[in-house]
Structure formats: C-alpha cells, structure tokens
Amino acid sequence: MPTTEELRLGVDVGGTNTDAVVVDSAGMLVAKVKIPTTDDLCGDVEQGIARLLEDPAVDPMRVRCATLGARRATNAIRTASGLRRVAVLRIGAPLTFAIPPLVAWPPELRSAVHAGSATVAGGCEFDGEPLAALDEAGIVAFASAVGSGAAAVAITSVFSLVNPADELRAAEIMRRKLGDVPVSMSHEIGVMGLVERENATVLNAALSGVAAEVGRSFQTAVERTGLEAECYITQNDGTLMALEYSLRFPMLTIGSGPANGMRGGAHSSGVTDAIVADIGGATTAVGRLVNGFPWESLPPNSIGGVDTNFRLPDVLSIPVGGGSVVLGAAEQWANGRMNVGNSLVTEALCFGGPTPTITDAAVAAGRATTGTCPVPAKWHAGLAQHLELWDGLLAEAVDRVRLGADDLPLIVVGGGGDIAPDSFPGVREVIRPPHFEVANALGAAIAPVSGHAERICASRPDRLRAAVDEVSTEAVGRAIQAGADPAHVRVVDVEEIPLTYLRDPAVRIRARAVGPPVTFTPKSSGSAERARRHLA
Amino acid sequence: MVLDTANIEAFALGCAILSAGGGGDPGIGLVMARHAIAESGPVEIIDPDALDPEALIMPCGLIGSPTVAQERVWSGEEGAQLVAAVEGSTHSPVSALMCYEIAGVNGLLPVMWASRQGKPLLDADGMGRAFPEMQQQAMHIAGIAASPVLLTDGRGNVIVVNAAGNRDAERLVRSCAATFGGTCAGALYTMTARSAAKAAIRGSVSKALRIGQMMTKRRSGWPEALADETAGRVLIKGRVTEIERRTGAGFSRGHAVVDGTGACSGRRLRLELQNEVLVALEDGEVLVTVPDIIAMLTLADGHPVGTERLRHGQRVGVVALPGPDVWRTEEGLQVVGPRSFGYDMDYVRGVTGADH
Missing domain, CATH: 3.30.420.40 (ATPase, nucleotide binding domain)
Incomplete structure (x- = not known):
C-alpha cells in the first residue's frame, strides 16, 4: 500500500x-x-x-x-439574518428608472440588506454602443453618501454581459472610496435580464x-x-x-x-446520466445528471421571494424525508413538514419509539430493514397509505426532472435512501450505489475545481470566434482563481446559444473550465x- | 373603475391568461406598473363612450423583443415621450392611452405610462389577446391607418414612420426596433374616441381584471373556473409528455403533447406553438384554432404557463376561450386565421359561447 x-x-x-x-x-x-x-x-x-x-x-x-x-x-x-448591508449601484441612466433597485423584494429582506442605492449614467446597448458615458462623479458621490453604512457593494450595468467595462471601472472607484469591502459585479453572477441579475448580485454581496x-x-x-x-x-x-x-x-x-x-x-x-433522488431526514431533492454533472435550471429562480437569474441546479424539492412523521389525513401530510430530525433512532416505531415515520412505513412494507424492532401491526394500514402518497410525490418529481428523457436509471442517495421503492414507473432501474448514505x-x-465565464456577442458575427476564445480564456482564469491546478486545467464545455426573436444575430457564449x-x-x-x- | 396597487396583480394575471402563452413575461410589467401606481397614483379605466367623440386615443406598447426589454429596462418616461411626439404630429392633445395588445407585458406598460401621465386608460385594446404582428389589430380591420407610428428608445430618440400601408408599417417598424437595440416603445393607430368605440376591441381591460380577480380567489379547480367565466371549455387536464421547439431568425415554432390524467386518462392533446398556442388537435381532429385563445394553466396553482416556460412533466389544464368576435369574421380570419400562421386548415371554433 x-x-x-x-x-x-x-x-x-x-x-x-x-x-x-x-x-x-x-x-x-x-x-x-x-x-x-x-x-x-x-x-x-x-x-x-x-x-x-x-x-x-x-x-x-x-x-x-x-x-x-x-x-x-x-x-x-430565508431568515434575512447574518446578511451584510449592501450599497446597490446601478449603471444605466437615463434608462431603468421604471424599476428601482430592490423594489419588488420582500420588505424584511430589503431592510436587512439595503444600505442605499443609486442609478448613474452608463452601460451599453445590445450591440455594444454606449448608452451614455459612465458617470464617475455620480459614483464617487454615491460612495460618499453610503460611506461606512455599507459592508458590501453590488454593481449592475445594462448589458454588462455585452461589455463589462463600466462595471469594472465602477468597482475600482467604489473600492478606492470605501476601502477593502467586497464588491460583486453582475457580469460575474447572472445572465441577461437586468433586474434578476441585479437581485442575484445584491444577494451575493449580502452573503459575503x-x-x-x-x-x-x-x-x-x-x-x-x-x-x-x-x-x-x-x-x-x-x-x-x-x-x-x-x-x-x-x-x-x-x-x-x-x-x-x-x-x-x-x-x-x-452512471453519468440519470435521475438522482437525494433523500435526507426532512426533505428530498430530485435532480438530473447529464454527463456526470447536475443539469441547470432555466432562470428566473426565486430565492427567498426574490427573482434571480444566477446558475442553479434544476432540483425539485419535496418536503418529505426519512424522518417525516406520519400523522393525520394523507392529503394534509403531503404539505406538512413535521419530522423527527436526527432523533429517528430514538423516536421511530422501528427503533421502539412512539412516533410513526415514513421510515417505519418503508420497514412495515418490507422495503427497508432499518431499526431494532418490528413496527406494530396496528400502524400498518395507515403507514401503507402514506407510503403510497410518498411514492406518488417522488414519481411526479422524477417525471418532471427527467424532462422527457426515457429509460434513465434513478440513483437513490442520502441518509433516507431506504424509503425509496425498488422499482419505479418511467425509470429503467433504481440504483442504490455503495455508500449512498454519505x-x-x-x-x-x-x-474538481471549476470556473465559468459568460458573454453575449451581438450583431458582430465577425467577432464571434474571437469572443469565444476570450470567454474560454476567462473561464480558465477563473478556474485557476478558484483553486484549480494551472498545469491541469482545461476547458470542458463551450456553448454558443443563439438568442431568439431578434433581427440581428446575437449569441450567448458560455464556457466552463475544470481542473483538479x-x-x-x-x-x-x-x-x-x-x-x-x-x-x- | 381604477387599476390600483390592490388589483394590479390580478389584472396582470388576466393579461397572462389572455396571452395564449405568448406576449412576453408580464412579471416585469407588473413590477413597473405597481411601482408607477405607488408613486403617481391609480389609473382610471374609461369607456370610449364616456369621452368626447373627438378626443384623441393613443394605443401604445412594446415593439420588438421582450427578451431584450428584460435587460434594457424602461425609463418610465417613454409614455411622456410618445404623448409629446403624437401631440406634435397631430396638433391635438392625447386624452387617453390604450393597450394595443392586452396580453402579456403589453397589457401593463400602458398602465405604467398612464399612471405617470395622469391620463386614463381606455377599456379596450387592439387584439383581445396576443399576436406577433402589428397589423393583427382590430383597427386594421376597421380600415384605420397605423401611421404615423411614433417610436422611442426611452432616452429621447424618436422615429416617426409614415408608411403607405399597415403591412409596410409593420416591416419598417420592426427594422426601426432593431436599430433601437432590439426593443422600443411605440404609439400606433392613433385615433379618436369615436373611431375607437367602433374599431377597438372593447372591454378588454375590465375583462382581464375580472378573469384575474376570479382566478385569484379560487383555491382549486382553476381550469373549470376559467372556462365558466369566459364561456370557454376545458380541453384536457394532464401532463406534458413531449415538447419540440425549433427557433430561427425571428421565429419560434414547435409543438407540445399533453397526455390526459384523471378523468381525461387515455386522451392525448397536441398543441401547435409559435410564440402563442395556436392550434389544439386530438386524434388528428382539430379541436380549436387561433383566433380562439388556448390558455395553459398549472394544475397545482392555476398559474398561466407561457410557451417558453412549458416543460416536460408539468401538470397543466388546457382551456379554450372564445376569441374576440372581430377575428371570427372573414376579414378577421384573413389576418389572424390559422392560414396566416402557416397552418393548412380552416378556423375551428372550439367553443360555443360568445366573447364577452
């Protein structure tokens, strides 16, 4: 050895x-x-x-x-706690005033995060033409106004995915005025869609x-x-x-x-292409693996009541896990969130405890062998009913996540993995891999370590090849910043996605670099x- | 009747349902309209008959790509710039704004502008639903000229298009929108209240609001409730089992299949999609076509689903609503019938009720 x-x-x-x-x-x-x-x-x-x-x-x-x-x-x-207060700078005047920063946020979250905001001139049009010259004096004035009230900064410029120059320059000014505060720039966070990208950028700054x-x-x-x-x-x-x-x-x-x-x-x-159900103590997450990595969701995604468009895995969550308590009418239970948490081994019937759980239902049905004692027979009928309901919830989530792909296996992982059935409509087989519980x-x-980069190349087909190279190089640079070994980092994925409903061609370029x-x-x-x- | 902060969300829901899956995401429009109302006050909804017959009506909305408009967020001043341009070219004051398209984001942008301008919004629109092209307007059928079309990019640039005909106007205006960076605000088919009373589709705003309020109150059974409210019918309830999309320069086509569940088990509905849902077929038989409105709602919460957001496995109810009467005439069908969208079939009226 x-x-x-x-x-x-x-x-x-x-x-x-x-x-x-x-x-x-x-x-x-x-x-x-x-x-x-x-x-x-x-x-x-x-x-x-x-x-x-x-x-x-x-x-x-x-x-x-x-x-x-x-x-x-x-x-x-979710709890609006532990968040930093953020100076929110938007670059895009005279446009964008129809939706001020954070205007649609839940009030509690907004007041926890908002240290002040300003919309200054700058940004560009879809084809890269400047909307207006960057208002540097306006940025300096905003920095002075928020001063020490802000512990982080979020900067969002119109079409920064076409040209991020104004965001970079504004970040430089804000750092010079405010010192060493974390600055989040929207072109590094989200995709096209100003308000959702700004929201994601502000949340990113608040989470620093x-x-x-x-x-x-x-x-x-x-x-x-x-x-x-x-x-x-x-x-x-x-x-x-x-x-x-x-x-x-x-x-x-x-x-x-x-x-x-x-x-x-x-x-x-x-297996690299499959549906995966990650069954925990209180919740189940169902997602799809494509080429060994999680499939991404289609934005916008709502986080804590805020619409955002940053990258997220396409995961459906079911509020049921191995520790979910089985009580009351089956229909109400589906939306309930009662669970025994990590006390399964003292609470559950199959461990001699007083509380019927979905794990007990799986044991009673002969699906799982968890526990130290048999589940009393008087519970069996009720448990079976809930187990059927749970199977239905899981089946629906699996059906939605597979996006029409037939014949995929279902991989079951997580500490509550025992409660999943051994076969399933719409999937080829159910796999419980070794060490599924961890x-x-x-x-x-x-x-591995990864870095992503994204740009929009609009109205300039002659620039497309060069733009793809730039985005790939940036992804490699970010992977190295993220800790990838520079000697072994490589670009694994470049997507060129044409944007629809436009007369002039426009392509969204995304690159991902990965290394150990x-x-x-x-x-x-x-x-x-x-x-x-x-x-x- | 007014649109205020209490009912604007229900109105937006109604606009989304009437969009037949197209029309752009009304979410961003809702945020803008609500903010404008909070700052500048509610918007009075006015019937054409309540205005001086000579009063000038300005139909308006987004022209170009709703996707680009998600990034190039509006200044909110577009309405003021359009009003100034229209008044400059007609030498008479604009009395009321009107949605040229009630559906999707275009149902809400004029609400924002009307609030900021302190002007009423006409209880009418030009489409009664969503359509992709500018000449698909009831005013076009009535012989009203789209020109002069006024366009602004929201930062002071204005283009005036005086086209020879409404189809020329469509072509020129698309080109201008592209020059403006993909999207812009436009005013078109400017007309008197007398003309609007005859030419526009009346009652659109109150209809969207009524549908939205009814749907908001429900806790279940949304497809059936929508059919009851609109004299429509539920085509199927089931799950989406197939989606195909083809996109190319300026168009998007595809289809979706919904397999019935519950009482609809064993049935299968095929939907033909462009920006909107245009045709519903079952076993090769055409059940309903455009200009009737084919709306998709999630079964879990009754939310309307846009064609772009439709996904496999989604549980949906598909409901056919009668299209506006003007579109079911011979002249109307020439402009918005299935053949005008490239489908080799006649209009099939899928619902027996009248539009109201």
Whole structure:
C-alpha cells in the first residue's frame, strides 16, 4: 500500500446529519462517518473530521485537501439574518428608472440588506454602443453618501454581459472610496435580464459575511484537528472553489447540497446520466445528471421571494424525508413538514419509539430493514397509505426532472435512501450505489475545481470566434482563481446559444473550465496563509 | 373603475391568461406598473363612450423583443415621450392611452405610462389577446391607418414612420426596433374616441381584471373556473409528455403533447406553438384554432404557463376561450386565421359561447 498517496476529505453539513468521508486519489472510499447536525458549524465539522481520523485507515499526514458543503447561504436569505448591508449601484441612466433597485423584494429582506442605492449614467446597448458615458462623479458621490453604512457593494450595468467595462471601472472607484469591502459585479453572477441579475448580485454581496463565517469555521475546524490541507467549498454545479474565491461568490453555494449528492451518486454508481433522488431526514431533492454533472435550471429562480437569474441546479424539492412523521389525513401530510430530525433512532416505531415515520412505513412494507424492532401491526394500514402518497410525490418529481428523457436509471442517495421503492414507473432501474448514505460528502470529496465565464456577442458575427476564445480564456482564469491546478486545467464545455426573436444575430457564449484542486504542499501554504488573512 | 396597487396583480394575471402563452413575461410589467401606481397614483379605466367623440386615443406598447426589454429596462418616461411626439404630429392633445395588445407585458406598460401621465386608460385594446404582428389589430380591420407610428428608445430618440400601408408599417417598424437595440416603445393607430368605440376591441381591460380577480380567489379547480367565466371549455387536464421547439431568425415554432390524467386518462392533446398556442388537435381532429385563445394553466396553482416556460412533466389544464368576435369574421380570419400562421386548415371554433 503506497503511503505517500494523497487523501481527500469531504464534509457535507445537511439539515439533519453531517456526513464526512475520506477518499484516496482514485476516489475510492477509505472511511465514512455520519453525525447529527447541530447549530455549531465549526463543531460539527471538527467532530466529523475527528471521528474520521480515529479510523486507522486514515493517515492524517496524507490528507491534503478538505472540502465542505454547507447550507448556510440559503438559510441566511430565508431568515434575512447574518446578511451584510449592501450599497446597490446601478449603471444605466437615463434608462431603468421604471424599476428601482430592490423594489419588488420582500420588505424584511430589503431592510436587512439595503444600505442605499443609486442609478448613474452608463452601460451599453445590445450591440455594444454606449448608452451614455459612465458617470464617475455620480459614483464617487454615491460612495460618499453610503460611506461606512455599507459592508458590501453590488454593481449592475445594462448589458454588462455585452461589455463589462463600466462595471469594472465602477468597482475600482467604489473600492478606492470605501476601502477593502467586497464588491460583486453582475457580469460575474447572472445572465441577461437586468433586474434578476441585479437581485442575484445584491444577494451575493449580502452573503459575503456568511461566506467569511463559513470559511473561518471550516478552516478553524481543520486546523484544530491538526490537518494540513487546502480548504475548498463546494459550488452548486458539483465542483469546488477555494475559500478565498468563495468569499467573492457565495451565491454559488446555493443548491450545492443536492449537487454534491448527485455527483456522489454518479461517482459511486459509475452512471453519468440519470435521475438522482437525494433523500435526507426532512426533505428530498430530485435532480438530473447529464454527463456526470447536475443539469441547470432555466432562470428566473426565486430565492427567498426574490427573482434571480444566477446558475442553479434544476432540483425539485419535496418536503418529505426519512424522518417525516406520519400523522393525520394523507392529503394534509403531503404539505406538512413535521419530522423527527436526527432523533429517528430514538423516536421511530422501528427503533421502539412512539412516533410513526415514513421510515417505519418503508420497514412495515418490507422495503427497508432499518431499526431494532418490528413496527406494530396496528400502524400498518395507515403507514401503507402514506407510503403510497410518498411514492406518488417522488414519481411526479422524477417525471418532471427527467424532462422527457426515457429509460434513465434513478440513483437513490442520502441518509433516507431506504424509503425509496425498488422499482419505479418511467425509470429503467433504481440504483442504490455503495455508500449512498454519505453520497453528499463523497461528491464533495471527489469534486474538481471549476470556473465559468459568460458573454453575449451581438450583431458582430465577425467577432464571434474571437469572443469565444476570450470567454474560454476567462473561464480558465477563473478556474485557476478558484483553486484549480494551472498545469491541469482545461476547458470542458463551450456553448454558443443563439438568442431568439431578434433581427440581428446575437449569441450567448458560455464556457466552463475544470481542473483538479491544488492540494497542500509546504510551497502552497502561501495561499492558505492568504486565505487565513482574508478571513481574519 | 381604477387599476390600483390592490388589483394590479390580478389584472396582470388576466393579461397572462389572455396571452395564449405568448406576449412576453408580464412579471416585469407588473413590477413597473405597481411601482408607477405607488408613486403617481391609480389609473382610471374609461369607456370610449364616456369621452368626447373627438378626443384623441393613443394605443401604445412594446415593439420588438421582450427578451431584450428584460435587460434594457424602461425609463418610465417613454409614455411622456410618445404623448409629446403624437401631440406634435397631430396638433391635438392625447386624452387617453390604450393597450394595443392586452396580453402579456403589453397589457401593463400602458398602465405604467398612464399612471405617470395622469391620463386614463381606455377599456379596450387592439387584439383581445396576443399576436406577433402589428397589423393583427382590430383597427386594421376597421380600415384605420397605423401611421404615423411614433417610436422611442426611452432616452429621447424618436422615429416617426409614415408608411403607405399597415403591412409596410409593420416591416419598417420592426427594422426601426432593431436599430433601437432590439426593443422600443411605440404609439400606433392613433385615433379618436369615436373611431375607437367602433374599431377597438372593447372591454378588454375590465375583462382581464375580472378573469384575474376570479382566478385569484379560487383555491382549486382553476381550469373549470376559467372556462365558466369566459364561456370557454376545458380541453384536457394532464401532463406534458413531449415538447419540440425549433427557433430561427425571428421565429419560434414547435409543438407540445399533453397526455390526459384523471378523468381525461387515455386522451392525448397536441398543441401547435409559435410564440402563442395556436392550434389544439386530438386524434388528428382539430379541436380549436387561433383566433380562439388556448390558455395553459398549472394544475397545482392555476398559474398561466407561457410557451417558453412549458416543460416536460408539468401538470397543466388546457382551456379554450372564445376569441374576440372581430377575428371570427372573414376579414378577421384573413389576418389572424390559422392560414396566416402557416397552418393548412380552416378556423375551428372550439367553443360555443360568445366573447364577452
């Protein structure tokens, strides 16, 4: 057995459980643990890692890379808490006044985030012609007006995906005036559609504090366990980004949990095109894998009541998981969210507890063997009814996510994976891959690093080839910024999508570059050091 | 009757339903109209008969690509610029604005402009639904000239198009919209209240509002309720099992298949799509065609589904609503019948009720 081989560690902090795994360089599982999730992110991660390190198969000296999937960003938006106040700069006057920044946001979220806004002259038309010269004096005045009231900045310019120059220049001015505050620029966040892109950019800026806290907790936990590893956060396309990069793009973590589950399921089943159901304790996420990566949803997507158009996996969520309590009329139950959380092993009937859960229904139906004792017969009829309803919910989600593709397998992952049926209408087969219960952590551990870039090339077919090259180069640059090994990064995907309903041709260009993460070596401690300074 | 912050959302819902799946996303239009009303006040909805017969009516809306308009967000001043241009060319004051198209985003932009201008909005429109072309207007059938067409890009540039005929106007105006960066605001078929009373499709605004309010109150059974309200009929309830889209320069065509579920099990409906849903067939038989309105609603919450957002596995109800009477005449069918959209079939009236 080679002793110098690098190991990678993956941790996924779910709503119910925290999973952690160690894999070898071939992606084979070396060790796994599952512990209940608490409110203490740092503590959960530390405990998860510590438990892994108890396994004699894990040599701490060989763990060079640690990855984390966490759900903090989504929760922060849903509860309007822990968000930074954002100076919202829009570039596009005299246009765009019909919809002021944040005007359609839920009031509570807006008041938690809004530090002030301004709309100044600048931006361009669809073909790149300037709308107006950039009003630099207006930007300086806005920076002075918001001053220290803003802990982050969001900048959105009309057609910045055609030409981002005004956003870049405005960012420079805002940084000069406000000092070292995080600045989010819309051309790096969203797609065409000004208001939705601005919303996504503002949320991204508002989440910079959450990202810093997650990064700090992760790094602290890793250090406390004595590991010397580069730290990465998972993105919602099933790839990784370095901590420093995650501070710039916290929005890219939203939906990363299901993405990790899908990637983990693909990895351990060896299947690259499938539907994946990630069944947790309280919810089930159903998505589709295409070429081994999660399929993207069609924007706009609503996050916490705000319409956005940033990249998200196409995932349908069902509010039912293995710990869902089975009570009352079946129809009402479908919308209920009662669950025993991580107390399944003390609460559920199959563990001798008092509470009927959907896991009990699966056990009573002979589908699962979970538990320590039989489910009392008096419950069977009611449980069977709910199990049928659950199967119906899952079937509908699978049907919607497969987008008409026939003959795909269904991969079942997650701690509640036992409750899924063994066969299913509309899918070829149901696969429960090895280690399915820790697939999310596995997906994090085996993930590559990626960088994306996007531009619109309008009215200039002669410029298209050059534009494609520029976008590809930018994607590579961003992958390297995100922590990909520069020696092995490559462009894996370039899409050229013609925009419809236009007389003049216009093409949306998207490129994705992927590479393995840079892992810890004494030389690379520089970047870890930088990240530490950033997070301090 | 007024459109205010309390009912504008219901009105937008009605506009989306009348769009037959086209017309652009009314969501951004709703945000603009609501904001304008909050700042500048509610919009009075006025019947043509309540105005001086010589009063000038300005039909208006978006011309060009609704997709580009999602990025190139409106200044809100387009209405003022159009009114000034129309008054400059006609030398008489504009008394009321009108939606040239009640459906989708074009049902809402004139509400924003009317609110900002403090002018009433006529309870009428030119289409009674959504159509892709400018000459598909009731005013065109009535012999009213589209010209002079006034166009503005919202930052002070104005183009005046004086075309020889309405089809020429369509061609020239598309070209101007492209020059304006893909989208612009336009005023066309400017006419007197007397003409509007005869030529426009009356009651469109109150109809959209009534449908939207009725749908908002419901908690279930939306397809049936919509059919009841509009003298229409539910064609099928089921799931989308097939979608095909072909896009090319300036057009989008395709079809969708809905397989019946529940009481509709065993049935299969085929929908022919362009920007709008234009034809519904079952077992090779044409059930209903344009100009009747074929609306798709999600079964879970009754929301209208645009053709661009339709997806596999979606649970939908498909409802046919009678199209406006003007389109069911011989002259009307020449402009908006199935053949004008390239389908080799006659108009099939899928509903027995009259439009009201």
